[in-house]
Amino acid sequence: MAATDAEKGTYNTNADGSPASQDNIHEHVDNLHEHVVNEDRLRRSLSARQVQMIAIGGTIGTGLFLGTGKALATGGPGSLLICYAIVGGIVFLTMLSLGEMAAFVPVAGSFCTFAGRYVDDAFGFALTWNYWFNDAVSTAADLVALQLLVQYWTDDFPWYALGIIVWVLIVLANIINVKAYGELEYWLSLLKVVTIIAFIILSIAVNAGGNIGYGYIGGKFWTKGDAPFVHGIGGFASVFVTASFAYGGTESIAITAGETRNPARVIPRVVRNVFWRILLFYILSALMIGLNVPYDYPGLNTKSSHTSPFTIAFQMAGSTAAGSYVNAVVLTSVISAGNHALYAGTRLLYTLGANGHAPKAFTKLTRYQVPWLAVAVTSVVSIVLFSLSFAGSGQLWTWLQNIVGVSNQLSWICIGIASLRFRAGLKAQGKEHLLPFRNWTYPWGPYLCVFLNVFIVLVQGWSSFSPKFSAIDFVSYYLEIPVFLLMVVGWKLVKRTKFRKASEMDLETDVYTKDDIEPEVEKGWVGKGKRIGTWFCF
Structure with missing residues (x-):
């Protein structure tokens, strides 16, 4: 042309x-x-402004605002800080590898497509279905979290009412057009970023003595009772899956590459900002939470309730109104995380249909190039999972969190493997000079990402064995592993797929x-x- x-x-x-x-x-x-652009393709409607803000705050939600409370209660302040720092490092290495591929091949399916294209079609099939289910479960987990947050004000509000209302709102935001999703996510993400910065500043004041009834805190909560490491090695290991749940979704920003204007320029900028996002929002928040909130704070983590450490910090400052405000902000952040998870899940279901891994009907688009059937199916699965709240919202949220956390780790392992194969293909075909963005940690970065994640996946379920075996917890920690492997083997046997040779990869x-x-x-x-x-x- x-x-x-x-x-x-x-x-x-x-x-x-x-x-x-x-x-x-x-x-x-x-x-x-x-x-x-063909009318049967996704439309590039997300602006650089929207993508940047979604990358900074779009995936910050339940895991950080509520998950840190659970991690503090089960592992102590030392486990909280160390595990969040280790997983943050893994996520940064993962994003460098993913950013390199996404800037070169900005497809809607992102790393799931890369796994099939650079490793094996069966590998891509299993990863895409795994991550789609991850997003559907994440959406459900966020809806369940709403109930836990509302309990801060009252126990009489119907458990299902707010969840259903929010579910309808995020479905509408995702099905109207991608601009509606992007604009909603932009303002919700901005609110979260401002709140976290305010929390960190306030936490410093609270620690220095600006609180009610505690005086100068310093590091005394790090030596209280069994702190800094509560419940021993089992408590420490269990925090890894909580941290993985909190960081989960960082990699899904690459899925927006299929609907981002000029991804070759925007995606590298997004990836470079991930380091500061991890350091400021996750690690520094984890440090301040561990310093100011005792691990045995009432209601921090029980089968029936969870309280956000962010809300507790504002309460400690002596302002009930501020505590209510922060709890409301946390509630909106959970809505934002659910909105983003539903968006990512629908794009993956669209990709499954486009790649022949699911019925072609999932590629049907509205006049605004939105995969409406994929939105409908993903949202229905999430609301069905949400309906299981009758088992107890706190306990259900913990189970869903574990499933999503392990699923995230499997995805990071696959991204590392796909990155290694991608580079091998570029080298074999003499195309390394075409990269618009280079992963400066290659090759040790992807290898470290794979090995550390495999180790964490195996050890983080320690608490399900000790002090006594818990079948339900064991399933929530390890269910994803055999399911993933069975899907790889099953699709490979049925379709007789072949391992991608470097010289034959589609680059x-x-x-x-x-x-x-x-x-x-x-x-x-x-x-x-x-x-x-x-x-x-x-």
């Missing part, structure tokens, strides 16, 4: 005739894509590289018979 002379002039100048900036030229390129389809874009931007236009349809369309 060649550009006309008029089109070339359009890309070089603005409407008033002034020279166009680099960002304006890139926007013109994306606008051209909007006109040539052309959907590629969006700096060599494709930058020379054309310098000229001020795109075209000359290049594959514009395969640069952007997925």
